[in-house]
Amino acid sequence: MEKDTEFNNQESIGNSLEQDRAWAESLLNKQSLSQFNASKIDAPLNYFESFPDQLMSRIANERSEKLEKKNAKIFVLPSFMQPINRWAIAAAFIIVVGGSFIFLNNSVSKKTQASIVTNNISLQDISIEEIETYVDTNEWLAEIDVQAQMQKENARLSTLDKKQIEEIKKTITK
Amino acid sequence: MASDQELIIQFQASTNREANFTALLKKHQQKVYYQIKRMVTDHADADDIAQLVWIKIWDKLDGFKMESEFTTWLFRIAYNETLNYIQKQKKQGTNPSNSDLLDYENATASTDSPKSTEIQIGLDRAISQLPEKQKVVFMLRYYEGFDYEKIASIVGTTIGGAKANYHQAVKKVEGFIKQL
Numbered sequence: 001m002e003k004d005t006e007f008n009n010q011e012s013i014g015n016s017l018e019q020d021r022a023w024a025e026s027l028l029n030k031q032s033l034s035q036f037n038a039s040k041i042d043a044p045l046n047y048f049e050s051f052p053d054q055l056m057s058r059i060a061n062e063r064s065e066k067l068e069k070k071n072a073k074i075f076v077l078p079s080f081m082q083p084i085n086r087w088a089i090a091a092a093f094i095i096v097v098g099g100s101f102i103f104l105n106n107s108v109s110k111k112t113q114a115s116i117v118t119n120n121i122s123l124q125d126i127s128i129e130e131i132e133t134y135v136d137t138n139e140w141l142a143e144i145d146v147q148a149q150m151q152k153e154n155a156r157l158s159t160l161d162k163k164q165i166e167e168i169k170k171t172i173t174k
Numbered sequence: 175m176a177s178d179q180e181l182i183i184q185f186q187a188s189t190n191r192e193a194n195f196t197a198l199l200k201k202h203q204q205k206v207y208y209q210i211k212r213m214v215t216d217h218a219d220a221d222d223i224a225q226l227v228w229i230k231i232w233d234k235l236d237g238f239k240m241e242s243e244f245t246t247w248l249f250r251i252a253y254n255e256t257l258n259y260i261q262k263q264k265k266q267g268t269n270p271s272n273s274d275l276l277d278y279e280n281a282t283a284s285t286d287s288p289k290s291t292e293i294q295i296g297l298d299r300a301i302s303q304l305p306e307k308q309k310v311v312f313m314l315r316y317y318e319g320f321d322y323e324k325i326a327s328i329v330g331t332t333i334g335g336a337k338a339n340y341h342q343a344v345k346k347v348e349g350f351i352k353q354l
Contacts, residue, residue: 017319020340024316027348032297037317039298041208044217051203051221052196055228062229 175201178244185235195235199228202245205318206252212313213256213306223259227252242327249328253310260306293351300350304343311336312343 025033157165176184178198185194206227211220230251238247301309307329314320314328315336326336 017315017321021316024312024344027344028297028351029293032293033316035294036297036301037212040212040215043207043211047217047221048204048207051207051224052199055199055225056192056196058225059229059232 179240182235182238182240182244186238195232198231198244202248203228205245206248209249209252209310209313209318210256212317213309214259215302219259223252223255227255230255243324246324246327249314249324250330253328257306296351297347300347301343303350304346307331308339308343308346311339312347315340 160168176197178201181194181198185191185198203224207220207224210223210227211217214220214223227248231248238244301312304312310329311325314325315322320328322333322336322340326333329336329339331339
């Protein structure tokens with residue numbers, strides 16, 4: 001701020017444009033200043049006439065390039081194939097597979113345990129009387145089966161003649 | 175001829191954008207080019223920077239709110255683009271103005287008297303050695319006749335700062351010429 005005030009207060013500077021120019025010309029050479037400017041502001045012939053067309057065609061080119069890049073992005077590198085997303089997909093896949101494996105394992109082992117428990121309970125819960133009844137029933141059924149089988153055999157043997165009976169005997173003795 | 179404001183309003187309303195933009199361009203292209211060329215000297219460089227400036231204007235003109243004069247905004251963009259270009263050149267280790275300065279010295283040496291040539295070369299060397307901000311402030315004030323408020327907005331300083339830059343620029347150039 002002090003610096004600003006210092007220059008504001010100077011007689012040589014910050015007044016009118018004409019005064020500022022006159023001050024510079026008094027210290028520097030006016031002719032040299034105008035020659036310097038003339039040397040800097042020259043441009044090739046018809047440069048300013050052709051510049052707008054050149055610029056507008058460049059703008060149009062850049063616009064079409066931007067559009068192409070946008071489209072290319074969609075086809076060349078889909079978002080789900082980008083490096084970060086690929087890792088995310090891999091991680092999600094591992095979680096799903098691993099999780100389902102663990103879940104299934106647990107459920108199978110639980111079922112097995114449950115069935116064993118069910119079986120144990122059923123055997124323990126059956127009374128001795130019930131078991132004996134079951135065995136007796138089954139023995140009776142087995143006897144019936146044997147008797148029926150014997151009757152069938154007798155009926156078959158009765159249909160055989162003497163020769164056939166002797167042949168059977170021979171094969172049994174052999 | 176339509177004012178800058180009218181052309182911008184029509185551009186922003188999307189009615190015949192290219193025609194309105196071209197009208198703005200034709201109106202101001204010479205001053206923008208001269209400002210750039212005074213800083214970089216070489217025509218090819220000045221042309222390239224000028225194109226970048228106008229492409230930026232095309233891209234940003236929709237968002238221009240007319241809080242400042244269009245020319246202030248335009249010259250600020252031109253100033254910043256030119257500074258960026260000069261900084262890039264410095265990083266790459268090339269100084270485009272040196273070769274042009276030699277060409278200029280050769281040209282003036284053959285046409286002017288020895289004394290005026292000496293002053294001319296001294297002035298050119300002195301101005302080329304000024305800090306960019308001082309150089310631009312001096313050019314905009316002396317050659318373009320801009321007021322300090324506008325110059326301050328363009329180079330991003332206070333009005334007092336712009337006055338100080340003008341004063342220092344003239345004093346430095348004077349000191350350099352006296353040494354010759």
